[in-house]
Each structure stands twice: as structure tokens, then as C-alpha cells.
Amino acid sequence: MIFKNFEIVIGIENHVELKTKSKMFGYGPVVYGAEPNTKVSEVDMGYPGALPSVNKKGVKLAILAANALNMEIDALLRFDRKNYYYPDLVKGYQITQQFHPIGRNGELTITLSDNTKKNITIERMHIEEDTAKQIHKNDTTFIDYNRSGVGLIEIVTNPIISSAEEAIAYVEKLREILLYLGVSDVKMNEGSLRCDVNISVRPFGCNKLGTKVEIKNLNSLSNVKKAIDFEVERQTKLYMAGKNVDMETRRFDETLQETVSMRKKSNSVDYKYFREPNIMPIRLDDNWIEYIISNSPETADIKRYRYQKEYGLKFDETNSILQNMSIMSFFEQTISLTTNYTKVANLIITDIQAYLNKNNFETISDTYLLPENLAELINLVDDGLISSKHIKTILPIILESDSVTPKKIIENLKIKLISDPNEIKKMIMIVINENLDLLTQYDNRPERVLKTIMGILMKNTQGNINPDITQKILVEQINEILEKQK
Template identity: 60%
Template sequence: MNNFEVIIGIENHVELKTKSKMFGPGLVGFGQTPNSQVSEVDLGYPGALPSVNQEGVRLAILAAHALNMKIESLLTFDRKNYFYPDLVKGFQITQQFNPIGQDGWLEISLDHDSNKKIAIQRLHIEEDTAQQKHSQNLTLIDYNRSGIGLIEIVTHPVLRSAQEAVAYVEKLRETLLFLGVSDVKMSEGSLRCDVNVSLRPIGSEKYSHKVEVKNLNSLANVKKAIEFEVKRQSALLVQNLVVEQETRRFDEQSQTTVSMRSKADALDYRYFTEPNLSPIQLDEQWIKEIISNAPELASKKRDRYEEMGLSAETINTLMSSLALANFFEATLALVNDPIKISNYLIGEVMAFLNEQNQEINQIKLTPANLASMVKLLNQGVISSKHAKTILEMILVDDQKMPEVIVEELNLKLINDSKEIEALLTPIIAQNQSVVEQYSLRPERVLKTLMGQLMKVTQGNVNPDLANQIILKLLTKA
């Protein structure tokens, strides 16, 4: 296998985050009652004419710009003709000849802090097909997905390992998620991945037959499918056997790829210009406004978080969810303490979310309440122990502000120097045998006296201030 170079290209289908479909009025929504979100256009009724979803075009422009692509201002559409049960019209509206985005790249990070630019050939707009559900001898068709806006993003065959492929899909997913282009949930099909894999002898410029593995629905399966194909194809080549050009799928049960159809039998799609959609000349100023108003790129956000002093692990956790990152940003705008905020979010808050199987925007906790708690902690009004008590309460009740909880539960720390000194004086007098050991065992003495103070105050004393006063009193003694 070491004698072969692995050649990989990736095609991603990404569902656009629009309220209605790309070329018709049907609504978009995952998990709805089958065939409840369809229109005459989706079902190909005679006389039902398509129109272009402006928001879908805007999102495609955002994606193309983020992927460093040349944006085509003349918007044209074509028909891809084929017969299949999931395509009731008998054709798909796409952009075969004039894609909205061309010649881009996306930089990925690999091990050992090395980076690689992945060349992207094209990005084009098209519509999704219906969803088939197979059951014993029946195939049921749900047309809710039919007509949903897609962008297809196609790389050049420049990836050289499963690791690079996973890194690319991961980076693409994050980029599109934080732009608001798509929710990119592979488990729900809003991000789908096809990989083309071929091998060639090292040093050879000639490509061998490529094998396409379709509809990979997780990063783990992308990795497994490529690694299996590399082993399968290399085993054929070392025996001087031909690798057939074909389409395969990844079977999760056997953890292998399985043949679906030969590429030799590929259909002639008879592409031609879509007659019901006239070319649209996009206004250059409109394109500039879309780009200038684009959300912060995920890569820029990562850089900013790094400058705040957040660890790589913390950044990865925050960036794993758009809702979590937005919550962090909203809290940060109220109290400038990124370390404490992120520690609470990826610690206690994430533990609660996992326990409840919810997203952060589904629970009672608000940025205002979390920021208020952090402020109280920073001001020395409460201790870290009290903060944990308060957080447990505001996670399930957004009506109780931390300041109110502090008053109701008497959690406010004693911050008056004279009051603390008055409390410590009898404690020191009662522990003279301990105090006499201060020169020999200072840490033990400090710990003992602090423990007695905490016991008397039930933990409601500023520990830093108390420690300073203990030291002052011991020095006097």
C-alpha cells in the first residue's frame, strides 16, 4: 500500500437555511409529517412555474465568499434530466454550466501545526430530491425534502488521506454553521458527503478509475469509508487487477463499502438551460452589501478566542455549537471575563445540558443571569462555592436573579475588615497552642484558623481578605 498515492475529491450537498424552498413556496422544516410541506412546484403539477428564492441566493453568495471563490453575478439555471422515484418532475433544477462560485479554497489544520489549502472547484445552487424510506417490500416517498435549496461544493482531487478529508469536512461544516448558511446537521441530512477515492503509483501523473462513495452521514463514516476503500483498491492493484469505476455506499453493519452501480452505466443527464427561469443579473452593490454584512468567520472567531487566553479544548467545545458560542458572546458583552464564563459553560452548564439532553437555548439560563453571577463572584460578594449553588438555581429558573438569591439565602460574604478582625480575635485567643507553632508550621496554622473562621461564619467570609487579616494578626502576636 505504501507504493500508492491516495487521491481524494469531495462533494458536499448542503441544505440552505431558508424558510421556504429554492424554487417554490413550500415550507422547510425537519421532522414534519410526511408530505405535509409540499407545493404544486415540488410535485411537478402542470403549469406550476418556479421562481428563485432570493434568500437562498444570498446564502450561496455568503458561502462562496467564505470559501474564497470568484462569485458569478449572472445567475442562470439548468435542467438535469433523469427519471427516479424521488424526482417527481423528471428533472432537477441546478447550475451545470454557470455555477455561482468557482475556483476557491479552504485552509485546514493538520497535525504538527501544519496547514494545507484545499482547492475547491465550484459551488452551485440546486434543489433537493424527495426522501425514500425503505420497508420490507415497500418504498415510501416523502416529498417534504423535495425542492429544498442546496449548494453543492466540489473540491479538486487534492486530498491525500482520510485525515485530510475529515479535517476538510469538519472545517467546511464549522464555516457554514457560523455564517448561518445551514445548520449542517449530518444526522438530519442537511450536510451530506460523497467522496471520490482512487489510487495511483507514487510518481505517476495518471489517475486510475475513481470510486464514488455516496451519502456519508458522519465524520466517522467518512474516515472509515476512505480507509476501507484504500485497502480494497490497493489489494486489487497489487494483484494487477482493475479497480472498477463505480458508485458504492458505506454499510455501517459490516463497516465496508458496497457496490451500488457501475459508472459505465451512468445516465446521460441531457443538461439544458432551464426554460422557466430567465437569467438574473445580480446587482454588484447587493453582492458587496451581503459580503460586508456577513457574520464573523469561524476562523476569525477562533483567533479572537485564542487571544482571550482560552485553551484549544475550550475553544473547540464553544465552537461545537452555534447556540453555545452565541451564549458565550452574549454573556461576554455583559461581563468581560472570558475565562470564568467559558469555565462555567463547558463545566457545570455542559454537564447539565448533557444530563437533560438539551441545547443551551432550550433551558432557563440566560446570559444576563450568568453574567450577574460572575460579577458577584468578581466583586467578592459571593464565594466560588456560593456561585455553584446559585448556578444550580438559575439553570432551572430564569425569574430568580442571582442578587435576589444571595439575599434570600444569606450568601453574601463578609467584606468588612473590622468585622472579620473582631471575629478572628477570639478564635486566635482560643487557639494559642496552634498560634505558637506559626514559625515552624505556618501553612497548618493559617489553615486551622481559616477553618475556624469559616465555621463561625458558615463560609460567608471573603477568604482573600480574611487571609490577609490572619497574617496581620499573627505577625502582631
């Protein structure tokens, strides 16, 4: 395979939409999917005399992200103008942080499929505003300014990533960190996490970087992998044929399943950056920064450790719970009401997730199931009032019915376990008296005798008898009878 002769060099730029109610430098609301051009303000539209102001929440979220990525945080907040003309940039410039990014020199540790770890160093992270959205239909381009001015952080790695697997692992880990911090909802399909990948290849042993090609706006992890794999093969084949790789910007065409050229780059674009004159430098209070960091939400890694150490969950169970924020939240609400943590996790991962998949539901909130009802159901099993098999009957009803509780369902279906020792003892004696020949086999095959009698009891009660109490009383009664026969 020709790739073995070449080293892959990848750097990633992620644009992350900040989870704020209003835009970064204006008061226009941030709403995904709203009617085009209905969520804008004078600042977003670049009206003369409309002055920007800095969104405090956006700065707070940027600080949380910078701290989680082990970055040096610049307490002097300064903004610049990036000047260029494009239809989606109504002002003719973008407010950004070219010269003084809020975060520098960070790192993020990824874990690969063979359990090896690698530190991905991060060059910088800066705050900026988003552009409008272009919608292309036939020969016409429509522009929706609802997205114009939405707060972003751009996170730029060093060219240290060397495979598609590492790139995927990095984006996945970055997404998890930002999601659990509440920095962004990081939905790639909605554009709140966008990925630009810079790729070059060079012969092994060569210190000089190859010609960089940028792949813009990859909107899924699957496309990140496909784009990298295709582009590495394309560039490698060009070098092997003695041809040059052009410096250019490309995009991934999902229909063709390959990257296609958007525009050539002869050299770096001169954006004529200068300091934003309408936003004076802001000195962030050190105590405020420290307060934000010390009150940072619990990260997924901390939860992962706690779930395994405190709750006794397995690694795979933990990851299944943490894959979805709504499921994680439901899990934590439920375990505050029951101590059977593993049973909660097991039901969420198996029965409940299967129900969600079957009905194409994204979250448990799409059902009628409440944390208190699931906890009650599990506690009823633990208290011996119903058996585990009854969960299969009760859970689907709770998922689909409003204003019902496990106890009401148990009463309606008459499936409460028989747990009264005196009643169980009477039932056992009836079965023993009808099967006295079984007792002659007890000394040699006790397990078979117990299993046979338990099976008869389960059949007689349609499974509605407490197995633990029954087993204990059964052993006592058999031993008592055999002792009297001696």
C-alpha cells in the same frame, strides 16, 4: 502494510441545504420532520403551468459561501436543466447550474493533527434544488415530497485529498464555515449536509488517476472515515491481486461496516443538459454582492482569534465554546454582562456542559439558565459577596428552576459571605485569643499559622467569610499584636 505502495486520491462533493424559509424555485415551506407530503407547492410537484422563481435569500447565502471559500463569483446567474428519470424527481428534471456555476476556483485551508496545514482546492460551487426523500420499508418504497425543491449548494473539490484524516478535516472546516455564516444548519444526521466521496488509488509515481469509485450519502464524519479506510483497502487488495477496480457507485453499510455496490458505471451518464427556459439569466448587481460580503457574519476563525486576543481564553477553551453555536451565543450574551470572560468560559465548559451531558440536553436553552443569571452569579463572586465554592450550590438550582435569581437563592440559603471588616476583625481576635501559642510560630512559619487560623474561621462560619478580606485583616492583626509584644 500494502497501502505504502499506493497513493490515495480523494475528491469530495458536499450537498448543503440552504437555510431559507421557502424552497429554491417555489413557495413551498422548508420544514424538517413535518408530516410527509404536507409542505409542497405546485412548483415542487411539477404541475403543468407552475413556473419557477428564484429565491433571493438562497442566492445571498450562496454568495456568502462562495466568498468564504475564496471563489470567483459569477454575477450573471444562469440555470440549467439536468434531465433524468427517477422516482424521487417528480418533474423528470432538476434545476441546477451545470454550465455557469455561481462559484469557481476556491480553496479552503485545513489543519491536520500534527499542526501542518494544507490547501484544499475547490473546483466549483453551484445552486440547485433537492429531490424528494425515499423511504424504504420491506418491499415498498414511499416518497416524501417535502424535501423536493429545497435549495442546495453543491461544493466540489479537486481530487487533491490524500487521506481519511484530510477528508475529515476538510468536511469539519467546511461545516464550521457554513454554520457560522448562517448558510445552513449543516446537520449531517438530518441530511442538511451530505457527503459523497470519490476514491481511487494508484501506485506511487504513476501520473494517471486510478479508477474512481463514488461512495454516496455518507451521513456522519465517522462514516466518512470508515468508508474511506475500507474502500482504500478494498481497491488496494484488488490491484495487488492483479484484478481491476470497477467504476461504480457504492454506499456504506453501517451494519456490515463496509462499502457495498449500488450500481456500475460504464461511462458518464448523459443528462442532456440544456438551459432552463423558464428562468431568464439574472444580472446580479455588483453593489448588492459587495453589500452581502461586507455584511457577512463573523466567521469562527475571527471569533477564535478574538476570544484568545481580547478575552484571554486558551486555545482549547476557545474551541470548546465554538463547537456549538448555541453555547457560543450563550457565551457572548453572558460576557456582555460581566468582564470575567475566563470564568464564564470555564463554567460553561465544565459544570454546565457536565450538566447537559448528564441530562442528555443538546443546548443550554434546554435548561432554565439565562445569560443574565450566570453573569450575576460570577459578578457576586468577583464582588466578594459569595465564594467560588458557593457556585457549586447555586448553579444547579438556577439550571433547574424557573424565575429564580442568584440573589434570591443566596437569601434563601443564607450563604452570603461575611465581608464587613469590623465583623471579620472581631471574629479574628476571638480565634487569636483562643490560640495565642500559634503566634510564637509566626516568625518561622507564617504560612502555616495563617492557614491554621483561616481554617478555623472557615469552619466557624461554614465557609461564609470573605477569604481575601479576611486574609488581609488577619495579617494586619497578627503584625500589630507581635509589634506590641516587642
